Amino acid sequence: MTRRRLYRPGQSGARDLSQSLWAILFIGILRAAATDITGESTSPSLDRWVYPFGDQAGDRPVANTWGSFDPRFDTRDGQFLLGWNLTGSLTNQGSRNYLFRSLRVILAVAANNAFYYDPTPDRYETYLATNEPAFLLDQDLGRPVELYGAGYRGGHTADSFLETSPFGAIGPITGTNIAIGTRFVYAAMFDANGVLVDVSNNVGQPGFPPFETVPWAIGTTTNVTPGVAVPADALFSFDVDLRDPLILEYIRDAFDRGQLRLVASSLHRTVQFGVGGSYPQWHTREKILGIPPRLQWNGVTIRPDVDTDNDGLPDDWERYYFQSLEKGPQHDPDGDGASNAFELASGTNPTNRSSRFWIQAHQELSDGRTQLEFPIEANHHYPVQSSFDLTVWTPVPGSLTYHTGGIAVWEESQVPSTVSARFFRVVVE
Helix, strand or coil, rough: CCEECEECCCCCEEEEEEEEEEEEEEECCCCCCCEEEEEEEECCCCCEEEEECCCCCCCCEECCCCCCCCCCCCCCCCCEEEEEEEHHCCCCCCCEEEEEEEEEEEEEEECCCEEEECCCCHHHHCCCCCCCEEEEEEECCCEEEEEEEEEEEECCCCCCCCCCCCCEECCCCCCCEEEEECECCCEEEECCCCEEECCCCCCCCCEECCCEEEEEECCEEECCCCCCCCCCCCEEEECCCCCHHHHHHHHHHHHHHHHEEEEEEEEEEECCCCCCCCCCCECCCCCCCCCEEEEEEEHHHHHHHHCCCCCCCHHHHHHHHHEEEEECCCCCCCCCCHHHHHHHHHCCCCCCCCHHHHHHHHEEEECCEEEEEEEEEEEEECCEEEECCCCCECCEEEEEEECCCCCCEEEECCCCCCCCCCCCEECCC
């Protein structure tokens, strides 16, 4: 498993949030070259069908996504690795300085009428065998095609895993585990601890309890309506959910280092080593006269040290949100109670009333430990401090979990040694 660095240092002013809960904010000075990074890549730098018995050379003209319900394979048996190596002004801008409006992947269907269009998520229980107690009937025809981040194992990284890299450990065809949990690159999502986890067996395999996934995007098309067989060359768009700060940080970090890796996956039921089933196929960049995978992005980078009106708000940040330099640091255009300076420091959107940093809830647990709940933003870190007198503040050991997109729950790690009243504050670094 790969642990994500959720946040990076930033900078500050202070604002009393309640009688006992404060937020202290720090605004960092980062050096970067401003640029409009809206653009498109009409072909990936690498694309690879990740399947135990296919495409070790990375030169297949099509890549399949399907689900195998044979207990010897990953359930998400056929996956499609997509990679773009970014250059020039798109890279090395400082992760926190990327402001994205959208990020889209477009895939073209390579097989005619091979699967039915379903643009909605399906619960994992709908993939279970009908005789299993938890089985739920899927209410619509078809299965979605999903997009995730890329996770690595076996010592591999985005740098080392290439189109020609080995799939991973493959057992004997007569064995009970041919390739379950052994692929070196896999479709991954963030779990409640902010860790990238393999979703290849989220509907369950021996030793892999089922769990619900949260796709980063679900493919949609205008070529057909839901429930209709998809024709060849239909275009599927995957709009990455940049509202989730963990996903946004993954994308920002990828652009900053110049390597974006994503994985398309689906659970269309197939017949292993037999005839029948549903086999979505997608053009790769090697397909002659085909439409290769495409990446589109819309956003800017900001230069925090460029402030021509000397109001403490970077010009690029002001223009991105307000299209001018007319707003000042103390203005609150969205009326959420947070000034522009506060929103800049906390990484929130000054034009969206629901986007603000505040402590939403707090409680004392049965053993005396404290629990806080607050929204988070990408590339920020949130240490918690406590005080008995609102003068001397000390760090409090604790951990963050992310059970809801964009919301963190902080829980104190140690039972306090005293029952005296304490004040808490969250610091956005």
